[in-house]
Amino acid sequence: MNLQAEISKMLNHELMKGVTLLDLFIFVAILVVAVVIAKIVRLNIRRALKEKVPKTTLVAIEKIAYYTIIIIGFIIAIPYIGFSLSGLLVAGGIAGIVLGLATQTVVSNLMSGLFLMAEKPIQIGDGVSIGDVGGVVKDIRVLSTTIRTWDGIYVRLPNEKVFTSNIYNYNAHAARRFEYKVSIAYKSDADKAIEVIKNLLEEHPLILKEPAPQIFVEELADSSVDLVVKIWAPSSEWYGVKTEMLWKIKVALEKAGIEIPFPQLVIWKGEET
Amino acid sequence: MFGKYGLNDEIKENGVEIRIEGKGKIKRYYRKAGGDEIEKIVSAESGNLYVVPVEPVNLPKLGVAEHLLIEFENPYIIEPSIQDTFYLKFPIEVGIFLVDKKDVERIDIFTMAKQKYTLYGSPEQGIICRWWKSEIYHDKPEVKKLHEGIMRVDVKNSYREWVEVKKMVFRAFDMKIFYNSHAYMHTHVNILKKTMAETAFNSRKPKNMEASIDIYEAKGIKKLEKKFVMEWGL
Numbered sequence: 239m240n241l242q243a244e245i246s247k248m249l250n251h252e253l254m255k256g257v258t259l260l261d262l263f264i265f266v267a268i269l270v271v272a273v274v275i276a277k278i279v280r281l282n283i284r285r286a287l288k289e290k291v292p293k294t295t296l297v298a299i300e301k302i303a304y305y306t307i308i309i310i311g312f313i314i315a316i317p318y319i320g321f322s323l324s325g326l327l328v329a330g331g332i333a334g335i336v337l338g339l340a341t342q343t344v345v346s347n348l349m350s351g352l353f354l355m356a357e358k359p360i361q362i363g364d365g366v367s368i369g370d371v372g373g374v375v376k377d378i379r380v381l382s383t384t385i386r387t388w389d390g391i392y393v394r395l396p397n398e399k400v401f402t403s404n405i406y407n408y409n410a411h412a413a414r415r416f417e418y419k420v421s422i423a424y425k426s427d428a429d430k431a432i433e434v435i436k437n438l439l440e441e442h443p444l445i446l447k448e449p450a451p452q453i454f455v456e457e458l459a460d461s462s463v464d465l466v467v468k469i470w471a472p473s474s475e476w477y478g479v480k481t482e483m484l485w486k487i488k489v490a491l492e493k494a495g496i497e498i499p500f501p502q503l504v505i506w507k508g509e510e511t
Numbered sequence: 512m513f514g515k516y517g518l519n520d521e522i523k524e525n526g527v528e529i530r531i532e533g534k535g536k537i538k539r540y541y542r543k544a545g546g547d548e549i550e551k552i553v554s555a556e557s558g559n560l561y562v563v564p565v566e567p568v569n570l571p572k573l574g575v576a577e578h579l580l581i582e583f584e585n586p587y588i589i590e591p592s593i594q595d596t597f598y599l600k601f602p603i604e605v606g607i608f609l610v611d612k613k614d615v616e617r618i619d620i621f622t623m624a625k626q627k628y629t630l631y632g633s634p635e636q637g638i639i640c641r642w643w644k645s646e647i648y649h650d651k652p653e654v655k656k657l658h659e660g661i662m663r664v665d666v667k668n669s670y671r672e673w674v675e676v677k678k679m680v681f682r683a684f685d686m687k688i689f690y691n692s693h694a695y696m697h698t699h700v701n702i703l704k705k706t707m708a709e710t711a712f713n714s715r716k717p718k719n720m721e722a723s724i725d726i727y728e729a730k731g732i733k734k735l736e737k738k739f740v741m742e743w744g745l
Contacts, residue, residue: 413634443571443626447642449634472575472628472639 257320265318272311276304291355298380299352343398344381350401351380359405368395369403413446414473416480420487421462423497428455428463434494435467435487444479446470461502512605512657513690514721516560525657527623529562529607542607544621551618558611563723564660564694565606566683568641570622578739579686580631580640581662582678587647589668589676589702598648599662599679602626602641603694608724615724624658631680632743640680660694665713668702674745676702679710682739687714688723695720708745711738 249260280300287296317323338345355378360366364375366385373387383400385393408414422431432453439451449470456466467487471479491498512524518538521530528543531553540551568576581599589595602624609616629642646652651661668674679700689695697713716722 411634412632412637412639413630415634440627444575444628446639447627447629449630470630470634475572475575 255320257318261318261320265315268311268315268318269308272308272315275311276307279307280304295351295355295378295380343396347381347397350397351378351382354378354383354397354401359410360400360407361409364410365408367406367408368400371395408476409473411473413449413470414476415449415468415470416476417466417468418484418487419456420465420467420491421459421498422465422491423499424463426463426496428465430494431465431491431496434490434496435465438486438490439467439469439483442479442483444471444475445483446472462499513563513692513694514561516562518555518558518560520560522562527605527621527657529560531560540618542619542621544605545623547621549619549621553609553618555609555611558609561606561608561610561724563606563608563721564603564688564690565620565723566686566688567602567604567622567624567643568683569604569606569620570626576628576639576641577683578631578638578640578680579683580629580642580678580680582642582644583676584644584646587676589666589674591668591671591673594665594667596663596665598651599645599664600643600648600652600654600659601645601662601694601696602643603658603660603688605657606724610724617724623655631678631741637743641683654693656693660688660690660696663695663697664700665698666700666702670702670704672705674702674705676708676745678745679708680739680741681710681712685712685737685739687712687725689717689720690723691720694723702745706742706744708741709738710741 249263250258252258253262280303283300283303284296287299291299313323354360360368360375360378360383362375362378366372366375368383368385371385371387371393373385373391373393375383376386376392377384380397382397383395385395387393420431420435422428435453436451439445439453445451446469451470452468453465455463457464469479469483488498512522512527516522518531522528526543526545528541530541532539532541536554536556538553538555540549540553542549567579579601581601583599587597602622604620604622604624606617607619609618624643627642629640630637631640632638651663654661664679666676679698681698686696695717697715697717699711699713701709701711703709
């Protein structure tokens, strides 16, 4: 009985104005629990996202979650050591407004970065056009995305800009289509030209069997019969195939005796009567 | 053609020439196949050269496809709840490996078979596959040994209705290729629905055959899944 009374007396001993030893214990206990919870959450985030997001991003997400939980724990615990939460909130609110104004862009980029990681419209290695920048995605970080443009220039785009721009991802799908316009002379045989082009495309390994290429007469133009050639290729290889095939088509048509005409204008000179 | 050779052996068969020339440590590797020739400098004192059939998805460029799609000359129709066995031809690529006690290194790869790729599925969700067309044979067919191999297909229709099959898709990661004078694979195909099937490979070594060097194991790429699910039509 005496011991209980002694402990009770000790715990209720006021260390400073309005703060007992018990309050101090509760304060410390809340902080310890917050740290433990933060560590567990950090560990689970690491396990869940290890294979899904880049390492630098993972570290950032872990830190945000960890310190958010610690801060919440601190806010819950602080009244026990005699600090007024309302006072703290006022001070925190003012500081928050100042900080918010100062870091508005950073937070906006951060949130955009998190949404980009969740939505995944682009991935590292994809060929993309974002706004007026085109190139290969080299890195996606929490605040920014880096792109190597087609001509080899390093561009860092804030994630807010990436998130709010139109994104064209050239590698998102397995295959993509491109087309040529091939003009032949009126006197040439269009069916034969189509056959020659079809055979040529069949020989190229990276021109896909399915979806099959389409070749047809698109227009009877002023000086030529215009054929259109639509070709599907693997998205990773289409550019190489596109740069290779047009000249090969021209050579194959010429070899088959099919004329590719220059623009012509026939002028009839009226006879005087 | 397929098998294990010494570093000084010269291989000549059906228009293919492979040799390593030179005495001492620095040697010259030479290979000619069809109109294609290649030379490399090899620094080696010991080891062996292996010429073996490998998964047909490496040429003309590695990374384009990881699957092989075999289209049938004529559709194959199978009645409900039965099993059947038939044979197909599949394209091969020939890998040349330098092998010593510690390591395996692929130094060259070529193919005599027609190369063509196709899309299985839709452009949005589909996959790029190496394409090949084959008849269905009830007995082991004769093959051009440097162009194609024999694939045994054990097919089972687990669905309650008749199913028509026009093609089969196999994952290169799963392939188990064996060889003697020709290349050989043994596959299992389980038809689950009218538009869905599972394809897998039998890894048991047949009698009088050798296992080819597994290109993915040699590169240290793990095989996580053993079956491929054809979910975009048969």
